[in-house]
Amino acid sequence: MPPSSDTPPVIVWFRQELRIVDHPALTEAAKTGAPVIPLFIFNDKTAGSWTPGAASRWWLEGSLSALDADLRSRGSRLILRRGNTQQLLGCVASQTGAAGIYFTRHYEPHQAAEELTVAAMCEHQGLICRRFGGGVLFEPDAIRTKTGGPFRVFTPFYKACLATKGLKDPLPAPDKITPPPSWPDSETLKDWCLRPTAPDWAKGLRDHWQQGTNEASTHLEFFLGDALAAYLEDRDRPDRVGTSALSPYLHFGEISPRQVWHRTNLWADSHVAAGQGRIAYLRELVWRDFSYHLLHHFPHITEAPFNPAFEDFPWRDDAQAFRAWQIGMTGYPIVDAGMRQLWQTGWMHNRVRMIVASFLTKHLFIHWQDGARWFWDTLVDADLANNSASWQWVAGCGADAAPYFRIFNPILQGRKFDPSGDYVRKWVPEIADVPDRAIHAPWESGIQVDGYPRPIVDHRIARQRALGAYKDFRAKGER
DNA sequence: TGAAATGTTGGGGCG
DNA sequence: ACGCCCCAACATTTC
Numbered sequence: 218m219p220p221s222s223d224t225p226p227v228i229v230w231f232r233q234e235l236r237i238v239d240h241p242a243l244t245e246a247a248k249t250g251a252p253v254i255p256l257f258i259f260n261d262k263t264a265g266s267w268t269p270g271a272a273s274r275w276w277l278e279g280s281l282s283a284l285d286a287d288l289r290s291r292g293s294r295l296i297l298r299r300g301n302t303q304q305l306l307g308c309v310a311s312q313t314g315a316a317g318i319y320f321t322r323h324y325e326p327h328q329a330a331e332e333l334t335v336a337a338m339c340e341h342q343g344l345i346c347r348r349f350g351g352g353v354l355f356e357p358d359a360i361r362t363k364t365g366g367p368f369r370v371f372t373p374f375y376k377a378c379l380a381t382k383g384l385k386d387p388l389p390a391p392d393k394i395t396p397p398p399s400w401p402d403s404e405t406l407k408d409w410c411l412r413p414t415a416p417d418w419a420k421g422l423r424d425h426w427q428q429g430t431n432e433a434s435t436h437l438e439f440f441l442g443d444a445l446a447a448y449l450e451d452r453d454r455p456d457r458v459g460t461s462a463l464s465p466y467l468h469f470g471e472i473s474p475r476q477v478w479h480r481t482n483l484w485a486d487s488h489v490a491a492g493q494g495r496i497a498y499l500r501e502l503v504w505r506d507f508s509y510h511l512l513h514h515f516p517h518i519t520e521a522p523f524n525p526a527f528e529d530f531p532w533r534d535d536a537q538a539f540r541a542w543q544i545g546m547t548g549y550p551i552v553d554a555g556m557r558q559l560w561q562t563g564w565m566h567n568r569v570r571m572i573v574a575s576f577l578t579k580h581l582f583i584h585w586q587d588g589a590r591w592f593w594d595t596l597v598d599a600d601l602a603n604n605s606a607s608w609q610w611v612a613g614c615g616a617d618a619a620p621y622f623r624i625f626n627p628i629l630q631g632r633k634f635d636p637s638g639d640y641v642r643k644w645v646p647e648i649a650d651v652p653d654r655a656i657h658a659p660w661e662s663g664i665q666v667d668g669y670p671r672p673i674v675d676h677r678i679a680r681q682r683a684l685g686a687y688k689d690f691r692a693k694g695e696r
Numbered sequence: 697t698g699a700a701a702t703g704t705t706g707g708g709g710c711g
Numbered sequence: 712a713c714g715c716c717c718c719a720a721c722a723t724t725t726c
Binding site for chain 1 (some may be wrong): 697698699700
């Protein structure tokens with residue numbers, strides 16, 4: 218259908234799918250032939266207490282800037298507005314005479330609620346409202362147990378996903394994105410002050426990350442060529458580059474899980490050695506889907522334990538210990554290395570995330586929510602579904618959770634996954650001169666380094682305390 | 697996607 | 712040569 222000059226435009230409401238490739242809403246909008254108005258609304262009220270954290274806001278600015286550049290390379294651009302989502306969508310629609318709003322659905326509780334108000338507004342204003350599949354491989358409603366319920370255990374969920382046919386190939390970017398005759402008002406990224414100025418704490422982030430879909434693809438290609446074949450073992454090695462580090466790009470939709478799935482399979486099909494690595498890597502993508510599945514069906518998991526037995530669990534308040542954990546001064550090198558990597562780069566290796574989370578919840582016996590909040594503010598890949606599900610998993614109160622008696626020994630974990638201490642030395646430079654054999658527990662060899670603390674808790678004692686407390690708690694529940 | 701405690705086995709030192 | 716003990720090394724159980 219050839220558009221005439223007065224064809225009403227279509228608004229593509231961008232949310233966390235900040236790309237033009239494999240974007241069903243954009244593709245469909247472009248396909249109508251009508252002018253397209255790409256619109257991003259920054260509404261820091263939408264998500265309640267889970268409004269984007271500092272590291273996330275820093276990342277967002279780069280993503281929006283890159284998306285705008287991608288759109289401009291096709292004769293379009295990104296319109297930026299800040300404020301009430303539903304009002305602004307309605308406002309831009311009436312100003313431009315738009316026929317409808319196309320968008321990608323989301324599964325975070327507040328985002329899903331916002332979609333409903335937008336749909337109601339569209340109905341009221343006579344706008345077409347089209348919602349497309351979200352940034353997951355398998356839509357949470359499409360994967361169900363035999364009795365029609367949601368899954369609560371990963372492995373059967375995983376099998377059900379693999380048994381699902383019809384995972385589509387990613388969509389190419391639209392050839393043509395027709396601009397409207399005139400553009401509506403746009404704010405500028407600068408106005409939004411998403412990045413810090415005084416003090417400018419973001420140097421570490423700048424040194425480690427660049428946003429945008431091109432950068433996401435570069436990461437993926439590097440990972441496939443360099444690390445996928447060894448992924449099964451190397452993914453647990455923070456001292457090596459064994460993971461794809463795609464998490465922030467996936468969170469902001471600078472690459473879609475479908476693109477990653479598709480490209481990984483294509484690559485692995487032509488590289489025999491990739492067999493084991495491919496399975497293990499794709500499985501991690503399904504873990505991501507599992508988190509979204511859980512958040513969609515159990516939206517309370519952001520605030521309360523998935524397992525209600527943990528409602529009254531006697532977590533301990535200890536501001537001093539919590540502070541030591543945050544700044545990486547617990548005296549356990551692998552824990553401190555992880556926490557400092559997080560603070561400096563906005564990211565932490567997954568194995569180390571498990572270690573530091575286990576340490577907070579079991580050694581320090583501090584509430585998983587306190588940890589989740591800290592991660593939320595400091596991670597560039599902060600993601601409500603992954604963050605909530607994963608913290609609960611470690612704490613033992615989540616779906617398919619690690620049993621309460623599974624307590625990581627930070628010394629053994631360090632020796633096993635950072636055997637020569639390269640990772641620890643990189644992030645805890647003050648102990649760089651400690652020999653390999655003592656690097657994960659210097660005090661055991663009588664080594665005391667100025668400025669680096671002795672362990673704030675003794676592993677054996679902390680372990681016994683956690684086991685005892687869990688046991689008492691369970692006994693109390695049975696009474 | 698643990699770790700520690702406990703149990704079992706088998707080789708070697710030694711009287 | 713033999714029995715005994717010690718203790719890795721590995722397996723199983725328990726938290």
